[in-house]
Amino acid sequence: MVFFSNPLNQYLSHKSEIDFAISNVLKRGKYILGEETKNFEIEFAKFIDAKFAVGVANGTDAINIALVACGVGYGDEVITVSHTAVATISAIEISGAVPVFVDIDPDFFTLNPQKIVQAITKKTKAIVIVHIYGQAADLAPILEIAAEYNLRVIEDCAQAHGATYQNRKVGNWGDISCFSFYPTKNLGAIGDGGAVVTNNKELADKCLLLRQYGWKERYVSKIKGWNSRLDEIQSAVLRVKLRYLESDNKKRNKLALLYFEHLQNIEKIGLPKTRESCSHVFHLFVIRIKERSQLIEFLKKKGIDTLIHYPFPVHLQEAYINNNNPVNLKETESAAMEVLSLPMYPELSESEVIKVSKDIIHFYES
Numbered sequence: 037m038v039f040f041s042n043p044l045n046q047y048l049s050h051k052s053e054i055d056f057a058i059s060n061v062l063k064r065g066k067y068i069l070g071e072e073t074k075n076f077e078i079e080f081a082k083f084i085d086a087k088f089a090v091g092v093a094n095g096t097d098a099i100n101i102a103l104v105a106c107g108v109g110y111g112d113e114v115i116t117v118s119h120t121a122v123a124t125i126s127a128i129e130i131s132g133a134v135p136v137f138v139d140i141d142p143d144f145f146t147l148n149p150q151k152i153v154q155a156i157t158k159k160t161k162a163i164v165i166v167h168i169y170g171q172a173a174d175l176a177p178i179l180e181i182a183a184e185y186n187l188r189v190i191e192d193c194a195q196a197h198g199a200t201y202q203n204r205k206v207g208n209w210g211d212i213s214c215f216s217f218y219p220t221k222n223l224g225a226i227g228d229g230g231a232v233v234t235n236n237k238e239l240a241d242k243c244l245l246l247r248q249y250g251w252k253e254r255y256v257s258k259i260k261g262w263n264s265r266l267d268e269i270q271s272a273v274l275r276v277k278l279r280y281l282e283s284d285n286k287k288r289n290k291l292a293l294l295y296f297e298h299l300q301n302i303e304k305i306g307l308p309k310t311r312e313s314c315s316h317v318f319h320l321f322v323i324r325i326k327e328r329s330q331l332i333e334f335l336k337k338k339g340i341d342t343l344i345h346y347p348f349p350v351h352l353q354e355a356y357i358n359n360n361n362p363v364n365l366k367e368t369e370s371a372a373m374e375v376l377s378l379p380m381y382p383e384l385s386e387s388e389v390i391k392v393s394k395d396i397i398h399f400y401e402s
Contacts, residue, residue: 091266095216
């Protein structure tokens with residue numbers, strides 16, 4: 037069986053270090069907001085080349101906290117994409133704001149800068165940029181528009197740990213950025229976890245308050261906040277894995293090159309594209325095909341696991357559909373019908389990539 041992802045193998049590859057780190061947390065007896073979390077925040081901020089990182093409970097909370105810290109609230113509008121995890125939109129709505137969807141670029145599946153201005157109204161307060169599949173959105177023109185219209189920029193970096201845009205890491209461009217450490221991410225915990233990253237001390241301080249009831253001192257709420265803390269065990273695990281993130285991303289790139297080598301001559305497959313002046317960290321290896329359902333079933337019979345990111349655009353899902361304000365997202369809806377994610381993780385073997393590739397070739401030749 038070729039698994040789509042395998043968090044267990046990642047744990048096993050660093051087992052002794054992770055077990056030691058967890059054991060130290062257990063022995064110290066402080067399990068919430070202790071030295072592991074503080075040290076991880078320092079180390080992760082340094083990795084992103086940013087000044088501040090605030091550990092939170094998960095990636096959804098990270099986006100919500102970032103929005104609230106930026107002053108986004110009830111009735112405000114937030115421009116973003118529908119081709120994303122539901123978490124992005126859920127976080128916007130939890131903040132009280134209204135998501136305003138714009139279409140994606142068909143080559144890179146990210147926010148199309150040319151579609152932004154027409155979506156801006158007097159209520160628009162922010163743009164949430166989703167860096168998807170492992171590479172950056174087209175940041176420069178989006179930031180220019182945001183500056184012109186005085187909009188806050190929040191980066192959703194849940195799928196792009198370590199990716200760069202013009203030689204600068206994502207998460208270090210907007211007002212504030214958000215990361216998820218779900219176990220299958222490029223930097224994954226052994227449970228839920230997230231972080232907010234910024235170069236703005238005022239925003240960082242507000243995020244610190246928001247993640248724990250608005251406390252500046254214990255039991256005294258300076259502002260209204262809630263409970264969204266990254267715990268000590270997850271922080272300890274993440275500190276171990278952070279040391280290997282760059283090398284793991286290189287492994288992902290090596291596996292991606294192997295896919296390219298074997299699949300490049302199949303005209304019916306659209307292979308991933310890398311934006312100019314960007315580095316890709318291949319959180320996912322996403323191909324684009326017309327015969328998706330048939331290929332999924334074929335590979336399943338061969339013992340190969342695949343997934344679709346994402347089969348249903350958020351704006352078409354029952355919880356978020358707005359019949360009173362329909363949107364034209366042609367590229368988003370087209371992508372949702374054709375994208376397919378192949379197995380991709382650092383512990384995936386080259387022989388497994390070759391097997392997946394050969395079986396795909398066999399599907400098209402049969």
